[in-house]
Amino acid sequence: MLSRAVERWYRYYELEHDDGASDVLCNAAIALFNEGYRSEGDIATMLIGTYVGLDATKVNAPTTATLH
Numbered sequence: 001m002l003s004r005a006v007e008r009w010y011r012y013y014e015l016e017h018d019d020g021a022s023d024v025l026c027n028a029a030i031a032l033f034n035e036g037y038r039s040e041g042d043i044a045t046m047l048i049g050t051y052v053g054l055d056a057t058k059v060n061a062p063t064t065a066t067l068h
Contacts, residue, residue, distance in 0.1 A: 001043075004040050005029050005040045006025045008044035009025055015054055024057040025051065028047060
């Protein structure tokens with residue numbers, strides 16, 4: 001479910017797979033799950049809203065909590 005949410009992020013921004021971005025997005029998806037988000041759609045929506053495009057994944061903060 002978490003990997004599908006990450007895949008939805010890639011489809012939304014029409015991007016090819018990027019290892020660095022995937023690391024950031026997967027860690028963020030796990031953090032969101034641990035915060036109580038349980039649906040693929042909710043996690044994908046949070047990823048899409050938090051990481052706006054590939055450049056947003058190029059930060060030194062591996063979780064969404066450190067970005068807010």
